[in-house]
Amino acid sequence: MRIFDLDSWNEVFDTISRNKKRSVFTALGVVWGTFMLIILLGVGNGFALLFRSNVNNLVSNSILLYSGTTSMPWNGLQSGRFIEFDKKDVMEISGMQGIDGVMYLSPQKFGEIVYDNNTYDGMTLFGTTERVKDILSLKPVYGRLLNGIDDSRSRRVCIIPIQYAESITDNPEELIGKSIVCEGISIVIAGIYEKYNNTLSFSLNSRTLYMPYSTYTALYGKGEDKINIMIADVDRKYDSEEMEKKAKEILAANHDVNPEDKEAIYSLSLSFVFDKVNGFFDGFKFLVWVVGLGSLLAGVVGINNILLIVVRERRQEIGVRRAIGAKPSSIMGQIIAESCVMTIAAGMIGLMLAIAVTMLLDKYLLPQFTDGSMSYFLDRPLTFQLAPGYAMLCMGIIVIMSVVIGILPARKALAIKAIDALREE
Amino acid sequence: MIKLRNIHKTYDNGTPLHVLKGLDLDVGKGEMIAIMGQSGSGKSTLLNILGILDNYDEGSYMLDGKLIKNLTENEAAMLRNEKMGFIFQSFNLISYKNAVENVALPLYYRGVSRRQRNNMAMELLDKLGLADWAGHKPNEMSGGQKQRVAIARALITSPLLILADEPTGALDSVTSQEVMDLLKDVNKNMGITIVCVTHERSIAEQTGRVVHIKDGLVDEGAY
Numbered sequence: 252m253r254i255f256d257l258d259s260w261n262e263v264f265d266t267i268s269r270n271k272k273r274s275v276f277t278a279l280g281v282v283w284g285t286f287m288l289i290i291l292l293g294v295g296n297g298f299a300l301l302f303r304s305n306v307n308n309l310v311s312n313s314i315l316l317y318s319g320t321t322s323m324p325w326n327g328l329q330s331g332r333f334i335e336f337d338k339k340d341v342m343e344i345s346g347m348q349g350i351d352g353v354m355y356l357s358p359q360k361f362g363e364i365v366y367d368n369n370t371y372d373g374m375t376l377f378g379t380t381e382r383v384k385d386i387l388s389l390k391p392v393y394g395r396l397l398n399g400i401d402d403s404r405s406r407r408v409c410i411i412p413i414q415y416a417e418s419i420t421d422n423p424e425e426l427i428g429k430s431i432v433c434e435g436i437s438i439v440i441a442g443i444y445e446k447y448n449n450t451l452s453f454s455l456n457s458r459t460l461y462m463p464y465s466t467y468t469a470l471y472g473k474g475e476d477k478i479n480i481m482i483a484d485v486d487r488k489y490d491s492e493e494m495e496k497k498a499k500e501i502l503a504a505n506h507d508v509n510p511e512d513k514e515a516i517y518s519l520s521l522s523f524v525f526d527k528v529n530g531f532f533d534g535f536k537f538l539v540w541v542v543g544l545g546s547l548l549a550g551v552v553g554i555n556n557i558l559l560i561v562v563r564e565r566r567q568e569i570g571v572r573r574a575i576g577a578k579p580s581s582i583m584g585q586i587i588a589e590s591c592v593m594t595i596a597a598g599m600i601g602l603m604l605a606i607a608v609t610m611l612l613d614k615y616l617l618p619q620f621t622d623g624s625m626s627y628f629l630d631r632p633l634t635f636q637l638a639p640g641y642a643m644l645c646m647g648i649i650v651i652m653s654v655v656i657g658i659l660p661a662r663k664a665l666a667i668k669a670i671d672a673l674r675e676e
Numbered sequence: 677m678i679k680l681r682n683i684h685k686t687y688d689n690g691t692p693l694h695v696l697k698g699l700d701l702d703v704g705k706g707e708m709i710a711i712m713g714q715s716g717s718g719k720s721t722l723l724n725i726l727g728i729l730d731n732y733d734e735g736s737y738m739l740d741g742k743l744i745k746n747l748t749e750n751e752a753a754m755l756r757n758e759k760m761g762f763i764f765q766s767f768n769l770i771s772y773k774n775a776v777e778n779v780a781l782p783l784y785y786r787g788v789s790r791r792q793r794n795n796m797a798m799e800l801l802d803k804l805g806l807a808d809w810a811g812h813k814p815n816e817m818s819g820g821q822k823q824r825v826a827i828a829r830a831l832i833t834s835p836l837l838i839l840a841d842e843p844t845g846a847l848d849s850v851t852s853q854e855v856m857d858l859l860k861d862v863n864k865n866m867g868i869t870i871v872c873v874t875h876e877r878s879i880a881e882q883t884g885r886v887v888h889i890k891d892g893l894v895d896e897g898a899y
Contacts, residue, residue, distance in 0.1 A: 256789075578750050578785070
C-alpha cells in the first residue's frame with residue numbers, strides 16, 4: 252500500500268463504505284469503548300481531584316483527637332467516666348516536638364439566634380481558636396475571621412456561615428458589626444465565612460457559628476475549661492501516626508485513662524485516611540483502565556471479526572491483485588489501513604462524544620460537589636474532563652490496537668494464494 | 677522466451693496427484709500458442725506455473741533467460757508485474773473500480789504516479805475503443821467490454837508474456853472472435869508472446885501453434 256497515493260485511501264474508504272450499515276454497527280463498538288474509557292477516566296480523575304482539593308496539605312497531616320467515655324477501670328477509677336480535654340492538654344500537645352499548632356473546639360451548643368426580632372433556629376455554636384480557619388478551611392466572605400486578640404480579650408464576637416447569613420437577610424454584608432442574640436446573650440457578628448472544602452465537616456448543618464474559646468467558656472461554659480475536639484498539625488517531617496500515639500499517651504496520663512482504652516480517647520490520623528483514600532483512588536483508577544480498555548478491546552475485536560469477513564469476501568480480489576503484482580506488504584498494508592481508518596475514526600467520534608459529555612458533567616454535576624467553590628490548592632480547576640495528555644494516550648492506545656487487530660486479517664489475506672483464489676472463479 | 681524442461685508437479689491433498697509428469701515446452705518470443713487438453717490434463721497447472729502463481733516440483737523453467745525457481749513472494753510479484761499480463765475467463769475485474777482504475781491497477785503496484793497511470797490507462801482504453809466506458813464499473817459493461825478492459829489491464833505494463841486462461845469461455849461467438857482478433861493484433865503488432873489455454877478448437881486454431889496436453893505431458897501425436 253502506498254500511503255501518499257490517493258487511490259490507496261480511496262480503496263480503503265470504498266471498502267468501508269461498501270457495506271455502510273455493517274461498518275457503522277461495527278464501529279459503534281469502538282465508539283462506545285472509547286467513550287467509556289474517556290468518561291471513566293475523566294470522572295475517576297475528577298473525583299480524585301475533588302477529594303484532593305478537599306484535603307489540603309495542612310489537613311492531610313493532622314491528628315484528630317476527641318474525647319469519649321472510659322471503657323476500662325484504671326488507677327482505682329471505674330469505667331464509664333466521660334473524659335473532657337482542657338487547655339492543659341492543648342498546651343502539652345502544642346509543646347510536643349513536631350507539632351506545629353493545635354486547634355480545639357469546645358463542646359457544641361445547640362439553639363437559636365434572634366436578629367431584628369426574628370428567630371432563626373438550628374444553630375450550632377462552638378468556641379474555638381483562630382486556627383479554625385486553617386483546619387476547617389474557612390475563608391471570609393464579608394468581614395473577618397476570628398483572631399488571637401478575640402480570644403485573649405474574650406471578645407463577644409462570632410463568625411457565621413454564608414448560608415445562615417443568607418437565610419437571615421438578602422444582603423448578608425449588612426450583618427457585619429450587627430448583634431445577634433444567641434441563647435439570650437448578645438454577640439457581634441465579626442465575619443461571614445464559607446468553607447472551601449468539605450472534609451472536616453463539623454459544621455454539618457451549615458448553621459455553625461464559631462466564637463473565641465475564652466468567650467464561649469465565659470458565656471456558655473460556666474467558666475469551665477472543657478474541650479471536646481483537638482486537631483493537631485503535625486510537621487511533615489514527622490510520622491503522624493507516631494505523633495498520634497504520643498499525643499494519646501499524654502492525654503491518657505492527664506486524665507487517668509488506661510492507655511489501652513480505645514473508647515476514652517478517640518483519635519484519627521488524617522494522613523492515614525488520606526493515604527487510604529489515595530490508595531482507593533489508585534485502585535479505582537486501575538479498575539477504570541481495566542474496564543475502559545476492556546470495553547475498547549471488545550469494540551476493537553468486533554472490527555477484527557468484520558475485517559476477517561471482509562478478507563473472506565474479497566478473496567478473489569486479493570488473488571487478482573497478487574496475480575498482477577501486489578507484493579505481500581502491499582496487501583497487508585491495505586488491510587491494516589482499513590483497520591486503522593475504521594478504528595481511529597470510531598475512536599475520534601467516541602473521544603469527541605466523551606469530551607462533550609464531560610463538559611456537560613462539568614457544567615451541571617461538578618457544582619453539586621463543590622458548591623461552586625474551587626480549591627485554592629490545585630494547579631488546575633476541578634474538572635471531569637480528561638487532561639490532553641490522557642486523551643492523547645487513549646488515542647495512542649487506539650492507534651496501536653487498530654494496527655494490532657489488523658494484523659490477523661492481514662495475515663489471513665496474505666495466506667490467500669492467487670492461484671487458489673482464481674481457481675474459485 | 678519460455679523454456680520448460682522436465683516439469684513435474686504433484687498435488688498432495690491426502691492422495692498424491694501427479695499432474696505434470698516431466699513436461700517439456702518451448703515458446704518463442706512473439707509466438708502465440710494455444711494449450712488444449714481434457715479436463716484434468718494439467719493445462720491449468722501448466723498456466724499457473726508459467727504465471728509463477730504456482731511452483732513446480734522438479735525440472736526447470738526459464739523465462740526470458742531467467743530461471744524461475746525458489747522465488748520469494750516479493751520476487752514473484754515483481755516478475756509477474758514486470759513481465760506478465762493475465763486474462764481470465766471471468767475477467768476478474770475489481771467490481772468497485774471503474775475501467776480506468778482497473779486498467780491502471782498493475783501500474784499502481786509498480787509505483788507509477790496516479791496521474792501518469794490514469795493517463796496511460798485512458799490512452800489504452802481509447803485504443804481498444806473503450807474511451808466512453810472509462811468511468812464505468814464492470815457491472816455496467818457487457819462481457820466483451822469487460823474482457824477488453826481485462827486485456828487492457830494485461831497490456832498496461834507492456835509485458836513480454838500474456839497468459840490467457842479461457843479468455844473467450846464466458847463470451848458468445850461474435851464477442852469471442854472480437855477478443856481473439858484483439859489478442860492476435862496485440863501479438864502481431866506489439867510482439868507480445870501469448871499463451872492461451874482454451875478448450876475451443878476454433879479459438880485454438882487461430883493461434884500459431886496448438887499444444888495438446890495429455891496426462892501431464894505434451895501430446896506430440898495430437899493434431
